[in-house]
Amino acid sequence: MNALRSADFHHPVRIYWEDTDAGGVVFYANYLKYFERARTEWLRHRGIDQSALRAQDGTVFVVAESNVRYLRPARLDDLLDVTVALIETGRASMAVEQVVWRGDERLVEAQVRIGCVDVATFKPRRMPTPLLPQVH
Amino acid sequence: MNALRSADFHHPVRIYWEDTDAGGVVFYANYLKYFERARTEWLRHRGIDQSALRAQDGTVFVVAESNVRYLRPARLDDLLDVTVALIETGRASMAVEQVVWRGDERLVEAQVRIGCVDVATFKPRRMPTPLLPQVH
Amino acid sequence: MNALRSADFHHPVRIYWEDTDAGGVVFYANYLKYFERARTEWLRHRGIDQSALRAQDGTVFVVAESNVRYLRPARLDDLLDVTVALIETGRASMAVEQVVWRGDERLVEAQVRIGCVDVATFKPRRMPTPLLPQVH
Amino acid sequence: MNALRSADFHHPVRIYWEDTDAGGVVFYANYLKYFERARTEWLRHRGIDQSALRAQDGTVFVVAESNVRYLRPARLDDLLDVTVALIETGRASMAVEQVVWRGDERLVEAQVRIGCVDVATFKPRRMPTPLLPQVH
Numbered sequence: 436m437n438a439l440r441s442a443d444f445h446h447p448v449r450i451y452w453e454d455t456d457a458g459g460v461v462f463y464a465n466y467l468k469y470f471e472r473a474r475t476e477w478l479r480h481r482g483i484d485q486s487a488l489r490a491q492d493g494t495v496f497v498v499a500e501s502n503v504r505y506l507r508p509a510r511l512d513d514l515l516d517v518t519v520a521l522i523e524t525g526r527a528s529m530a531v532e533q534v535v536w537r538g539d540e541r542l543v544e545a546q547v548r549i550g551c552v553d554v555a556t557f558k559p560r561r562m563p564t565p566l567l568p569q570v571h
Numbered sequence: 572m573n574a575l576r577s578a579d580f581h582h583p584v585r586i587y588w589e590d591t592d593a594g595g596v597v598f599y600a601n602y603l604k605y606f607e608r609a610r611t612e613w614l615r616h617r618g619i620d621q622s623a624l625r626a627q628d629g630t631v632f633v634v635a636e637s638n639v640r641y642l643r644p645a646r647l648d649d650l651l652d653v654t655v656a657l658i659e660t661g662r663a664s665m666a667v668e669q670v671v672w673r674g675d676e677r678l679v680e681a682q683v684r685i686g687c688v689d690v691a692t693f694k695p696r697r698m699p700t701p702l703l704p705q706v707h
Numbered sequence: 708m709n710a711l712r713s714a715d716f717h718h719p720v721r722i723y724w725e726d727t728d729a730g731g732v733v734f735y736a737n738y739l740k741y742f743e744r745a746r747t748e749w750l751r752h753r754g755i756d757q758s759a760l761r762a763q764d765g766t767v768f769v770v771a772e773s774n775v776r777y778l779r780p781a782r783l784d785d786l787l788d789v790t791v792a793l794i795e796t797g798r799a800s801m802a803v804e805q806v807v808w809r810g811d812e813r814l815v816e817a818q819v820r821i822g823c824v825d826v827a828t829f830k831p832r833r834m835p836t837p838l839l840p841q842v843h
Numbered sequence: 844m845n846a847l848r849s850a851d852f853h854h855p856v857r858i859y860w861e862d863t864d865a866g867g868v869v870f871y872a873n874y875l876k877y878f879e880r881a882r883t884e885w886l887r888h889r890g891i892d893q894s895a896l897r898a899q900d901g902t903v904f905v906v907a908e909s910n911v912r913y914l915r916p917a918r919l920d921d922l923l924d925v926t927v928a929l930i931e932t933g934r935a936s937m938a939v940e941q942v943v944w945r946g947d948e949r950l951v952e953a954q955v956r957i958g959c960v961d962v963a964t965f966k967p968r969r970m971p972t973p974l975l976p977q978v979h
Contacts, residue, residue, distance in 0.1 A: 452594070453600065456588045457593070464873070501911050594767050607735075608859050611860070633780070639772065639775075724865065728861065729919050736861065
């Protein structure tokens with residue numbers, strides 16, 4: 436993969452009842468939903484429409500690895516800020532760094548590796564052009 | 572539709588952290604998941620494999636209407652019993668009555684209307700034979 | 708209950724991968740999440756903070772009944788508009804009418820009855836003042 | 844932490860519509876639900892009742908870190924086997940290794956670090972006795 440650092444992309448997430456559990460905090464699996472929402476909005480911002488990509492090319496992104504550290508819990512009604520930063524990009528995969536913030540408190544942080552695959556066979560596919568490594 | 576009463580089918584559901592919310596009880600939308608799980612097991616028990624139905628016939632079941640009364644809350648670690656009773660059946664739709672029990676306490680009850688449709692067009696499709704109204 | 712018609716409140720909901728199922732559409736239980744999100748924002752708009760209500764008064768809202776009709780499916784990337792209209796209000800409960808729109812297509816519609824209860828005992832509690840029936 | 848290898852614990856998980864997404868496979872965040880279900884059953888098997896632990900001691904388990912590799916996708920109707928193996932245990936935390944199997948196919952694997960905390964303050968708490976490191 437080719438190292439590449441991009442500016443952080445930001446996506447707001449509000450915490451509702453559905454997100455919390457009987458411990459009074461956000462259930463740990465749900466942060467992966469927020470990371471996915473933020474990545475989708477980041478892709479949309481870069482001109483990549485996943486519905487069209489699937490319908491026209493039969494290409495989807497799949498998560499290959501997620502490494503998450505849960506530092507502090509989020510709670511009902513919190514308004515969070517979820518970031519995306521592209522840290523590596525290859526021909527058929529990429530890696531992003533994502534953080535969940537509540538104001539200036541760092542709540543959850545993750546590295547996520549994502550592959551680009553054929554929706555039917557799950558075989559690797561070339562990444563959409565806006566995500567391919569730049570040749571200088 | 573043709574009135575038809577069948578014996579209740581039972582499906583056990585355990586409540587985990589994912590099911591609860593910060594109010595300390597099961598989040599109301601989640602009961603619809605348990606109703607769906609019970610219907611799927613009831614269909615499987617009648618020899619209807621939804622994966623095969625979709626792959627071979629392009630037919631899926633869709634919920635047209637759900638009327639739910641939440642009588643008492645379920646909580647973490649509860650072991651519930653979810654029932655299915657077929658109350659009406661037509662050529663392209665059916666209605667079931669479903670109840671969530673905790674021992675002999677009735678927690679949640681629902682009537683659910685379900686249609687049989689083409690997965691691509693969402694046009695009505697004939698119900699699988701084991702669910703069609705019986706002619707006497 | 709006291710009949711009372713209020714102007715609709717609107718809340719936007721974007722559909723992500725987490726919301727869809729293998730049928731290619733939004734899973735039916737998830738619309739109840741969107742209805743809850745919209746009600747929470749509607750309460751916030753009326754000055755009712757559910758976190759504070761629970762922490763200070765030990766009062767929470769619970770859904771007593773949800774009657775939902777699923778007219779047309781929502782899909783990945785759809786941007787929906789979810790409405791809330793208060794249709795009845797009593798001393799310890801209320802009823803709202805909610806609709807999910809995609810542009811001018813009516814996708815899902817619901818009537819939801821909500822009670823106000825003590826978080827520990829689930830006994831009825833007086834509704835917060837901004838929701839109480841108006842005396843003329 | 845004190846290295847300690849235990850025999851694997853097994854927990855079955857059936858895949859329903861709620862678990863899948865429009866890509867036709869299980870949504871990646873949902874595997875963290877299955878891992879949690881399996882850990883809860885493993886704790887129950889060891890005599891640890893999380894509801895009682897919270898009600899009587901105000902103690903809850905929280906996930907501090909989850910490192911997950913998604914090797915192959917699970918699909919609708921799959922019957923999976925989720926394992927738990929305790930790999931490290933300390934006074935206020937532990938680490939487990941978990942795998943999702945479909946027959947002899949390894950689908951998803953994870954290391955999860957879990958802390959034991961006070962439900963109100965989230966300060967570390969001593970682990971329940973059945974999980975404490977053994978002194979030889």
